[in-house]
Amino acid sequence: MIDFRYHLVSIVAIFLALAVGIVLGTTLLQDPALKSAQELTAQLTKTKEDLRAEIDTLQGREAGNDTFITSVTPDLVAAELTGQRVLLIETPGSSSTVREGVQQVLDQAGAEISGRVTLTEKFFDPKGTGVLDGLVNQLKPANMVFPATATSWDRASTLLASALVTTDQAQGGTPNPATTDILSTFEAGGLLSTEGDPAKRAMLAVMFAPEKPYEGESAETQAGALVSVADGFDVGGTGTVLAGTAIPTAPVGDAITAVRDESEISKRVSTVDTADMPLGRVVIVYSLREQLSGRAGQYGMGKGASNPMPPVTSPTPSPTTESGS
Missing domain, CATH: 1.20.5 (Single alpha-helices involved in coiled-coils or other helix-helix interfaces)
Incomplete structure (x- = not known):
């Protein structure tokens, strides 16, 4: 034991x-x-x-x-945008510091800033599309017809673009007769605010993307709404550049990535993802010049950028007559 x-x-x-x-x-x-x-x-x-x-x-x-x-x-x-009127479009979450830096360089390029439109969070709220549709139906001219596939933001941006930009150089600096009603109604609805005199139409537009991408279940929808606005102003004027900063992960809620992923729209709307850098501000000017010639490009260092900047072309030399020719 x-x-x-x-x-x-x-x-x-x-x-x-x-x-x-x-x-x-x-x-x-x-x-x-x-x-x-x-x-x-x-x-x-x-x-x-x-x-x-x-x-x-x-x-x-x-x-x-x-x-x-x-x-x-x-x-x-210098003189890259002399005689061109440019509209600035701010979106919720875009950087005022970036916008101020870009505006300074646009001034140096000889552009005239027609004014600034700031779109609100309410404008991009997926739950508020009924309000947008109601205002568009109320304010649009009888001859404005939308494709059957147009979204609420497609229609709203087409209407706003008709009031703020034009493809006709002769109409630049003049108001559309319906502009006052359109802007005042959208502003009263809490959808936008204005500064300067954007009613005197511009030819070109620079739109500033949010610094941070949209998140959540509506992220893709809201990024798509920004794409609609950029495209609407590009079609309504002579060109639009969407400017912002590169997002390393390029999520679905990033507006610049969303433009670059839309093959047809990326053929019209230019993007610059270095707007927070001195070089990026120069690239925005060159991109606007490229837009005036009917071309578009995706510039910067982020996903989908084709080049850091547009090709720089030298002025075409004047023809000369050589003796004996």
């Missing part, structure tokens, strides 16, 4: 064995383990310092490039 003393001795033996094992293990492994940990720590520290130095170098180069581009921007864009 196994008595209590046997159990006690067994338990004591087990604990003694564990203690001896721990002592032997730590004694044998202490030096290699510590050395390995120290080497790994030193390696990680060096990697971190190298990456920090690389980041500092890249940021310094970027700052230098930005300073240089800013200093030569007036020369790069």
Whole structure:
């Protein structure tokens, strides 16, 4: 029969064995383990310092490039948009700092800003399409006909574009007779606000995308609504550029990505995803010039961008007559 003393001795033996094992293990492994940990720590520290130095170098180069581009921007864009009226369109969540920087460069390019229209969250609310449809039906002229597949935002943007932009240079700077009613009604409905004198129609438009993409179950619908607005103003005028910043992950709620994913619309509407950079502001000017020639492009560094900027073409030299020709 196994008595209590046997159990006690067994338990004591087990604990003694564990203690001896721990002592032997730590004694044998202490030096290699510590050395390995120290080497790994030193390696990680060096990697971190190298990456920090690389980041500092890249940021310094970027700052230098930005300073240089800013200093030569007036020369790069001089007279590029002389005589052109440009409408600015802000969307919910777009950056006023980006818009102010772009507006300054448009001024340097000789453009005249007709005014600014700020579309509200209510305008892009999927639950408010009934309000949009009602206002469009109330305000549209009898000869304005929409395709059967047109969305509420397609119809609304077509109506707004007819009031704010034109394809006829002779009508630039003049109001559409229906503009006042359209703008005042949309403004009274909390769908937009205006600044300046956008009623005096522009030829070109720059639309500013939200800084952050839409999220949630309506993200794709709302991004599509922004695409409709950009396309509506492009068709109603001589060109539209959608400007913003590149989103690394290019989610479905990103407006610039949404334009680039629409093969037909991307043939008409240009996008620039570097609008927060000095170079991007120059690219916006060049993209507007390209729009005037009937072409479009997707520019920047984000997903779907075809090139950093449009091709820069030299002025066509005047023909000369050589002797003997």
